Amino acid sequence: MKLVKRIANLGYGSRKEVALMFREGRITDPDGEVLYADDQVPHERIRIDGEPLDPPPGLVLMMNKPLGATCSRKDAGRVVYDLLPPRYRLRDPALSTVGRLDRDTSGLLLFTDDGALLHRIISPRSRVAKVYEATLAQDLRGDEGALFASGTMMLESEKEPLEPAALDVLAPRRVRLTLTEGRYHQVRRMFAAVGNHVETLARISVGALTMDGLGPGQWRALNAADVAQVFSAPPPADA
Structure with missing residues:
Protein backbone atom coordinates (compact mmCIF):
# COMPACT_ATOMS: atom_id res chain seq x y z
CA MET A 1 0.00 0.00 0.00
CA LYS A 2 1.33 3.43 -0.92
CA LEU A 3 2.43 5.63 1.97
CA VAL A 4 -0.16 8.32 1.22
CA LYS A 5 -3.04 5.88 1.47
CA ARG A 6 -1.55 4.10 4.49
CA ILE A 7 -1.25 7.34 6.45
CA ALA A 8 -4.64 8.64 5.31
CA ASN A 9 -6.27 5.38 6.47
CA LEU A 10 -4.89 6.06 9.96
CA GLY A 11 -6.98 9.24 10.10
CA TYR A 12 -4.23 11.85 9.65
CA GLY A 13 -6.15 13.48 6.82
CA SER A 14 -7.47 12.96 3.32
CA ARG A 15 -5.07 11.65 0.69
CA LYS A 16 -4.73 15.20 -0.61
CA GLU A 17 -3.91 16.48 2.88
CA VAL A 18 -1.36 13.72 3.46
CA ALA A 19 0.26 14.41 0.07
CA LEU A 20 0.66 18.02 1.20
CA MET A 21 2.38 16.79 4.41
CA PHE A 22 4.95 15.03 2.23
CA ARG A 23 5.54 18.17 0.16
CA GLU A 24 5.98 20.21 3.34
CA GLY A 25 8.62 17.78 4.63
CA ARG A 26 6.59 16.85 7.72
CA ILE A 27 6.92 13.12 7.16
CA THR A 28 10.39 11.79 7.99
CA ASP A 29 12.30 8.78 9.26
CA PRO A 30 13.60 8.58 12.87
CA ASP A 31 16.80 10.41 11.82
CA GLY A 32 14.85 13.35 10.46
CA GLU A 33 15.41 12.49 6.80
CA VAL A 34 12.44 13.60 4.70
CA LEU A 35 10.41 10.76 3.20
CA TYR A 36 8.68 10.79 -0.16
CA ALA A 37 5.29 9.36 -1.08
CA ASP A 38 6.77 6.54 -3.18
CA ASP A 39 9.35 5.44 -0.58
CA GLN A 40 9.17 1.88 0.77
CA VAL A 41 9.51 2.33 4.52
CA PRO A 42 8.54 0.06 7.46
CA HIS A 43 5.65 1.41 9.51
CA GLU A 44 7.75 1.78 12.65
CA ARG A 45 10.25 4.06 10.87
CA ILE A 46 7.72 6.70 9.85
CA ARG A 47 7.42 9.95 11.78
CA ILE A 48 4.91 12.78 11.38
CA ASP A 49 6.14 16.06 12.86
CA GLY A 50 8.72 13.96 14.70
CA GLU A 51 6.14 11.68 16.34
CA PRO A 52 5.83 7.93 15.63
CA LEU A 53 2.99 6.88 13.38
CA ASP A 54 -0.09 5.48 15.13
CA PRO A 55 -0.28 1.66 15.22
CA PRO A 56 -1.30 -0.04 11.96
CA PRO A 57 -4.57 -1.92 11.45
CA GLY A 58 -4.97 -4.65 14.04
CA LEU A 59 -5.03 -2.01 16.77
CA VAL A 60 -6.45 -3.00 20.17
CA LEU A 61 -6.91 -0.42 22.94
CA MET A 62 -8.16 -0.59 26.48
CA MET A 63 -9.71 2.33 28.34
CA ASN A 64 -10.85 2.96 31.87
CA LYS A 65 -14.25 4.26 30.80
CA PRO A 66 -15.45 7.03 33.09
CA LEU A 67 -19.00 7.47 34.29
CA GLY A 68 -21.16 9.61 32.04
CA ALA A 69 -19.59 8.58 28.73
CA THR A 70 -21.50 6.43 26.27
CA CYS A 71 -20.16 3.77 23.89
CA SER A 72 -21.54 5.53 20.85
CA ARG A 73 -20.24 7.47 17.87
CA LYS A 74 -23.24 9.81 17.85
CA ASP A 75 -24.74 10.97 21.12
CA ALA A 76 -25.88 14.31 22.46
CA GLY A 77 -23.54 13.92 25.43
CA ARG A 78 -20.01 12.75 26.02
CA VAL A 79 -18.90 9.65 24.10
CA VAL A 80 -15.89 7.40 24.65
CA TYR A 81 -14.39 8.40 21.30
CA ASP A 82 -14.02 11.95 22.64
CA LEU A 83 -11.31 10.58 24.95
CA LEU A 84 -9.16 9.37 22.04
CA PRO A 85 -7.19 11.47 19.53
CA PRO A 86 -9.68 12.90 17.00
CA ARG A 87 -8.00 11.08 14.11
CA TYR A 88 -8.90 7.72 15.70
CA ARG A 89 -12.51 8.35 14.60
CA LEU A 90 -11.32 8.49 10.99
CA ARG A 91 -9.32 5.27 10.85
CA ASP A 92 -10.10 2.79 8.08
CA PRO A 93 -10.89 0.08 9.07
CA ALA A 94 -12.94 1.77 11.80
CA LEU A 95 -12.12 1.49 15.49
CA SER A 96 -15.09 0.03 17.40
CA THR A 97 -15.85 -0.78 21.02
CA VAL A 98 -15.84 -4.47 21.92
CA GLY A 99 -19.31 -4.66 23.42
CA ARG A 100 -20.62 -1.75 25.45
CA LEU A 101 -20.73 -0.30 28.94
CA ASP A 102 -23.72 1.90 29.67
CA ARG A 103 -23.45 5.54 30.69
CA ASP A 104 -23.65 4.70 34.41
CA THR A 105 -21.07 1.89 34.30
CA SER A 106 -17.34 2.56 34.49
CA GLY A 107 -14.27 0.42 33.98
CA LEU A 108 -12.46 -1.69 31.44
CA LEU A 109 -13.56 -1.11 27.85
CA LEU A 110 -11.83 -2.56 24.78
CA PHE A 111 -11.63 -1.11 21.27
CA THR A 112 -10.34 -2.73 18.08
CA ASP A 113 -10.37 -2.33 14.31
CA ASP A 114 -9.95 -6.10 13.91
CA GLY A 115 -13.44 -7.44 13.16
CA ALA A 116 -12.49 -11.09 13.57
CA LEU A 117 -10.97 -10.42 17.00
CA LEU A 118 -13.99 -8.37 18.07
CA HIS A 119 -16.38 -11.19 17.20
CA ARG A 120 -14.15 -13.78 18.86
CA ILE A 121 -14.20 -11.84 22.14
CA ILE A 122 -17.96 -11.25 22.21
CA SER A 123 -18.97 -14.67 20.88
CA PRO A 124 -20.78 -16.75 23.54
CA ARG A 125 -18.71 -19.72 22.41
CA SER A 126 -15.52 -18.02 23.58
CA ARG A 127 -16.88 -17.76 27.14
CA VAL A 128 -14.65 -14.78 27.87
CA GLY A 207 -10.39 -12.44 31.10
CA ALA A 208 -7.12 -11.88 32.97
CA LEU A 209 -6.71 -8.36 31.55
CA THR A 210 -7.12 -5.65 34.18
CA MET A 211 -6.96 -1.86 33.97
CA ASP A 212 -3.36 -1.90 35.16
CA GLY A 213 -3.48 1.43 36.99
CA LEU A 214 -5.27 3.44 34.30
CA GLY A 215 -7.21 6.35 35.75
CA PRO A 216 -10.71 7.29 34.57
CA GLY A 217 -10.60 8.30 30.91
CA GLN A 218 -7.06 7.02 30.38
CA TRP A 219 -6.25 4.44 27.69
CA ARG A 220 -3.35 2.56 26.14
CA ALA A 221 -2.67 0.31 23.17
CA LEU A 222 -2.38 -3.43 23.85
CA ASN A 223 0.31 -5.77 22.60
CA ALA A 224 -0.10 -9.43 21.67
CA ALA A 225 0.60 -10.60 25.25
CA ASP A 226 -2.10 -8.25 26.58
CA VAL A 227 -4.63 -9.53 24.05
CA ALA A 228 -3.82 -13.13 25.00
CA GLN A 229 -4.83 -12.29 28.58
CA VAL A 230 -8.37 -11.57 27.37
CA PHE A 231 -8.80 -15.29 26.74
CA SER A 232 -7.28 -16.37 30.07
CA ALA A 233 -9.00 -16.98 33.41
CA PRO A 234 -9.70 -13.84 35.46
CA PRO A 235 -7.70 -13.07 38.61
CA PRO A 236 -9.10 -14.42 41.91
CA ALA A 237 -11.49 -12.27 43.90
CA ASP A 238 -8.88 -11.37 46.50
CA ALA A 239 -6.26 -10.32 43.91
Whole structure:
Protein backbone atom coordinates (compact mmCIF):
# COMPACT_ATOMS: atom_id res chain seq x y z
CA MET A 1 0.00 0.00 0.00
CA LYS A 2 1.33 3.43 -0.92
CA LEU A 3 2.43 5.63 1.97
CA VAL A 4 -0.16 8.32 1.22
CA LYS A 5 -3.04 5.88 1.47
CA ARG A 6 -1.55 4.10 4.49
CA ILE A 7 -1.25 7.34 6.45
CA ALA A 8 -4.64 8.64 5.31
CA ASN A 9 -6.27 5.38 6.47
CA LEU A 10 -4.89 6.06 9.96
CA GLY A 11 -6.98 9.24 10.10
CA TYR A 12 -4.23 11.85 9.65
CA GLY A 13 -6.15 13.48 6.82
CA SER A 14 -7.47 12.96 3.32
CA ARG A 15 -5.07 11.65 0.69
CA LYS A 16 -4.73 15.20 -0.61
CA GLU A 17 -3.91 16.48 2.88
CA VAL A 18 -1.36 13.72 3.46
CA ALA A 19 0.26 14.41 0.07
CA LEU A 20 0.66 18.02 1.20
CA MET A 21 2.38 16.79 4.41
CA PHE A 22 4.95 15.03 2.23
CA ARG A 23 5.54 18.17 0.16
CA GLU A 24 5.98 20.21 3.34
CA GLY A 25 8.62 17.78 4.63
CA ARG A 26 6.59 16.85 7.72
CA ILE A 27 6.92 13.12 7.16
CA THR A 28 10.39 11.79 7.99
CA ASP A 29 12.30 8.78 9.26
CA PRO A 30 13.60 8.58 12.87
CA ASP A 31 16.80 10.41 11.82
CA GLY A 32 14.85 13.35 10.46
CA GLU A 33 15.41 12.49 6.80
CA VAL A 34 12.44 13.60 4.70
CA LEU A 35 10.41 10.76 3.20
CA TYR A 36 8.68 10.79 -0.16
CA ALA A 37 5.29 9.36 -1.08
CA ASP A 38 6.77 6.54 -3.18
CA ASP A 39 9.35 5.44 -0.58
CA GLN A 40 9.17 1.88 0.77
CA VAL A 41 9.51 2.33 4.52
CA PRO A 42 8.54 0.06 7.46
CA HIS A 43 5.65 1.41 9.51
CA GLU A 44 7.75 1.78 12.65
CA ARG A 45 10.25 4.06 10.87
CA ILE A 46 7.72 6.70 9.85
CA ARG A 47 7.42 9.95 11.78
CA ILE A 48 4.91 12.78 11.38
CA ASP A 49 6.14 16.06 12.86
CA GLY A 50 8.72 13.96 14.70
CA GLU A 51 6.14 11.68 16.34
CA PRO A 52 5.83 7.93 15.63
CA LEU A 53 2.99 6.88 13.38
CA ASP A 54 -0.09 5.48 15.13
CA PRO A 55 -0.28 1.66 15.22
CA PRO A 56 -1.30 -0.04 11.96
CA PRO A 57 -4.57 -1.92 11.45
CA GLY A 58 -4.97 -4.65 14.04
CA LEU A 59 -5.03 -2.01 16.77
CA VAL A 60 -6.45 -3.00 20.17
CA LEU A 61 -6.91 -0.42 22.94
CA MET A 62 -8.16 -0.59 26.48
CA MET A 63 -9.71 2.33 28.34
CA ASN A 64 -10.85 2.96 31.87
CA LYS A 65 -14.25 4.26 30.80
CA PRO A 66 -15.45 7.03 33.09
CA LEU A 67 -19.00 7.47 34.29
CA GLY A 68 -21.16 9.61 32.04
CA ALA A 69 -19.59 8.58 28.73
CA THR A 70 -21.50 6.43 26.27
CA CYS A 71 -20.16 3.77 23.89
CA SER A 72 -21.54 5.53 20.85
CA ARG A 73 -20.24 7.47 17.87
CA LYS A 74 -23.24 9.81 17.85
CA ASP A 75 -24.74 10.97 21.12
CA ALA A 76 -25.88 14.31 22.46
CA GLY A 77 -23.54 13.92 25.43
CA ARG A 78 -20.01 12.75 26.02
CA VAL A 79 -18.90 9.65 24.10
CA VAL A 80 -15.89 7.40 24.65
CA TYR A 81 -14.39 8.40 21.30
CA ASP A 82 -14.02 11.95 22.64
CA LEU A 83 -11.31 10.58 24.95
CA LEU A 84 -9.16 9.37 22.04
CA PRO A 85 -7.19 11.47 19.53
CA PRO A 86 -9.68 12.90 17.00
CA ARG A 87 -8.00 11.08 14.11
CA TYR A 88 -8.90 7.72 15.70
CA ARG A 89 -12.51 8.35 14.60
CA LEU A 90 -11.32 8.49 10.99
CA ARG A 91 -9.32 5.27 10.85
CA ASP A 92 -10.10 2.79 8.08
CA PRO A 93 -10.89 0.08 9.07
CA ALA A 94 -12.94 1.77 11.80
CA LEU A 95 -12.12 1.49 15.49
CA SER A 96 -15.09 0.03 17.40
CA THR A 97 -15.85 -0.78 21.02
CA VAL A 98 -15.84 -4.47 21.92
CA GLY A 99 -19.31 -4.66 23.42
CA ARG A 100 -20.62 -1.75 25.45
CA LEU A 101 -20.73 -0.30 28.94
CA ASP A 102 -23.72 1.90 29.67
CA ARG A 103 -23.45 5.54 30.69
CA ASP A 104 -23.65 4.70 34.41
CA THR A 105 -21.07 1.89 34.30
CA SER A 106 -17.34 2.56 34.49
CA GLY A 107 -14.27 0.42 33.98
CA LEU A 108 -12.46 -1.69 31.44
CA LEU A 109 -13.56 -1.11 27.85
CA LEU A 110 -11.83 -2.56 24.78
CA PHE A 111 -11.63 -1.11 21.27
CA THR A 112 -10.34 -2.73 18.08
CA ASP A 113 -10.37 -2.33 14.31
CA ASP A 114 -9.95 -6.10 13.91
CA GLY A 115 -13.44 -7.44 13.16
CA ALA A 116 -12.49 -11.09 13.57
CA LEU A 117 -10.97 -10.42 17.00
CA LEU A 118 -13.99 -8.37 18.07
CA HIS A 119 -16.38 -11.19 17.20
CA ARG A 120 -14.15 -13.78 18.86
CA ILE A 121 -14.20 -11.84 22.14
CA ILE A 122 -17.96 -11.25 22.21
CA SER A 123 -18.97 -14.67 20.88
CA PRO A 124 -20.78 -16.75 23.54
CA ARG A 125 -18.71 -19.72 22.41
CA SER A 126 -15.52 -18.02 23.58
CA ARG A 127 -16.88 -17.76 27.14
CA VAL A 128 -14.65 -14.78 27.87
CA ALA A 129 -15.10 -13.87 31.54
CA LYS A 130 -16.11 -10.30 32.40
CA VAL A 131 -15.71 -9.36 36.06
CA TYR A 132 -17.73 -6.56 37.64
CA GLU A 133 -17.76 -4.97 41.07
CA ALA A 134 -21.04 -3.51 42.31
CA THR A 135 -22.35 -1.75 45.36
CA LEU A 136 -25.95 -2.51 46.26
CA ALA A 137 -28.78 -0.54 47.82
CA GLN A 138 -29.61 -3.31 50.31
CA ASP A 139 -27.79 -6.10 52.12
CA LEU A 140 -27.61 -9.42 50.31
CA ARG A 141 -30.28 -11.85 51.42
CA GLY A 142 -27.96 -14.89 51.20
CA ASP A 143 -29.23 -17.04 48.34
CA GLU A 144 -28.08 -14.92 45.41
CA GLY A 145 -24.84 -16.83 44.83
CA ALA A 146 -26.58 -20.19 44.46
CA LEU A 147 -29.25 -18.72 42.18
CA PHE A 148 -26.75 -16.94 39.92
CA ALA A 149 -24.61 -20.10 39.68
CA SER A 150 -27.55 -22.40 38.91
CA GLY A 151 -27.79 -21.83 35.18
CA THR A 152 -31.58 -21.71 35.54
CA MET A 153 -32.13 -18.03 36.36
CA MET A 154 -34.52 -16.31 33.96
CA LEU A 155 -34.71 -12.56 33.42
CA GLU A 156 -37.88 -10.75 32.48
CA SER A 157 -38.54 -10.80 28.70
CA GLU A 158 -35.76 -13.36 28.13
CA LYS A 159 -36.42 -16.74 26.52
CA GLU A 160 -33.25 -18.52 27.64
CA PRO A 161 -31.87 -18.93 31.18
CA LEU A 162 -28.67 -17.16 32.10
CA GLU A 163 -25.36 -18.95 31.94
CA PRO A 164 -23.97 -19.71 35.41
CA ALA A 165 -22.35 -16.67 37.02
CA ALA A 166 -19.99 -16.58 40.01
CA LEU A 167 -20.78 -14.23 42.90
CA ASP A 168 -18.08 -13.24 45.41
CA VAL A 169 -19.31 -11.34 48.46
CA LEU A 170 -16.88 -8.58 49.45
CA ALA A 171 -19.15 -6.91 52.03
CA PRO A 172 -22.88 -7.03 52.85
CA ARG A 173 -23.56 -4.57 50.04
CA ARG A 174 -20.49 -5.00 47.85
CA VAL A 175 -19.97 -7.87 45.43
CA ARG A 176 -17.85 -9.15 42.57
CA LEU A 177 -19.71 -10.91 39.78
CA THR A 178 -18.14 -12.94 36.95
CA LEU A 179 -20.16 -13.40 33.76
CA THR A 180 -19.40 -15.29 30.55
CA GLU A 181 -22.12 -13.60 28.50
CA GLY A 182 -23.19 -10.03 27.97
CA ARG A 183 -26.93 -9.51 27.91
CA TYR A 184 -28.46 -6.06 28.02
CA HIS A 185 -27.90 -4.44 31.46
CA GLN A 186 -27.35 -7.96 32.77
CA VAL A 187 -25.82 -7.23 36.17
CA ARG A 188 -28.43 -4.62 37.04
CA ARG A 189 -31.28 -6.89 35.91
CA MET A 190 -29.95 -9.87 37.86
CA PHE A 191 -29.98 -7.94 41.12
CA ALA A 192 -33.33 -6.34 40.33
CA ALA A 193 -34.72 -9.87 39.91
CA VAL A 194 -33.76 -10.66 43.52
CA GLY A 195 -35.23 -7.42 44.88
CA ASN A 196 -32.06 -5.35 45.05
CA HIS A 197 -30.70 -2.34 43.20
CA VAL A 198 -27.20 -1.71 41.84
CA GLU A 199 -25.99 1.70 42.95
CA THR A 200 -22.51 1.65 41.38
CA LEU A 201 -21.08 -0.73 38.80
CA ALA A 202 -17.59 -1.09 37.32
CA ARG A 203 -16.03 -3.71 35.08
CA ILE A 204 -12.63 -4.53 36.50
CA SER A 205 -11.35 -7.20 34.11
CA VAL A 206 -11.93 -9.00 30.85
CA GLY A 207 -10.39 -12.44 31.10
CA ALA A 208 -7.12 -11.88 32.97
CA LEU A 209 -6.71 -8.36 31.55
CA THR A 210 -7.12 -5.65 34.18
CA MET A 211 -6.96 -1.86 33.97
CA ASP A 212 -3.36 -1.90 35.16
CA GLY A 213 -3.48 1.43 36.99
CA LEU A 214 -5.27 3.44 34.30
CA GLY A 215 -7.21 6.35 35.75
CA PRO A 216 -10.71 7.29 34.57
CA GLY A 217 -10.60 8.30 30.91
CA GLN A 218 -7.06 7.02 30.38
CA TRP A 219 -6.25 4.44 27.69
CA ARG A 220 -3.35 2.56 26.14
CA ALA A 221 -2.67 0.31 23.17
CA LEU A 222 -2.38 -3.43 23.85
CA ASN A 223 0.31 -5.77 22.60
CA ALA A 224 -0.10 -9.43 21.67
CA ALA A 225 0.60 -10.60 25.25
CA ASP A 226 -2.10 -8.25 26.58
CA VAL A 227 -4.63 -9.53 24.05
CA ALA A 228 -3.82 -13.13 25.00
CA GLN A 229 -4.83 -12.29 28.58
CA VAL A 230 -8.37 -11.57 27.37
CA PHE A 231 -8.80 -15.29 26.74
CA SER A 232 -7.28 -16.37 30.07
CA ALA A 233 -9.00 -16.98 33.41
CA PRO A 234 -9.70 -13.84 35.46
CA PRO A 235 -7.70 -13.07 38.61
CA PRO A 236 -9.10 -14.42 41.91
CA ALA A 237 -11.49 -12.27 43.90
CA ASP A 238 -8.88 -11.37 46.50
CA ALA A 239 -6.26 -10.32 43.91
